[in-house]
Amino acid sequence: MTEPKNPPKAKTAITLPQEVLDQLKEREAAGQIASVSGHIQSLLQREQESTEVDAVLSRLFPGDRPGPEHEEWAAKALGITGGTEQSSAA
Template sequence: MTTPRRAARTARAAKIAISLPHEQLQYLKAAEEAGRGSVSGHIQRLIQREREAADIEQTLRRLFGDEPRPGAEHEAWARRALGIDGPVKPGDPNGPSGPNELSDGGGNVAA
């Protein structure tokens, strides 16, 4: 008999079978026994982290193009925005420009 609670859980999740090396399965089962969540929960968290990392990577590519990291001008602007090298002033010619502008125009870092 399918209970309403089980039906709701089934509707939002699919049951699958996966193959893992024995040592990885042992790790997951030990974590579950230690109270650090279920095997499914652990895999869900790993997938969520991977998706978040991909989102961050996409944002960085949008901001900095194909550069492996922010350029020196971005780092200098960030230091000023954080108050490390003095405040960023509106229209700062040494800060990021164009579509990569990280300020709201009033010298505040955009959220």
């Protein structure tokens, strides 16, 4: 089943600290983000995708996250060379 390219949209109101809203509006005015609502939608989409990836990783590696050997294999498989050492905040 394929998802519609432009799913229907609905409006809602959210409450943000004034300084956060001001920063978002400044970024919008500077052209760094297309719109405040679009930016929030993008962040929510990324959060959902991250949750889905975490679920897959949990199924593939029950109990533990992938270790350094898995990360090294993935880096080689993806053709990533050098600078593959990243801190894992997860």
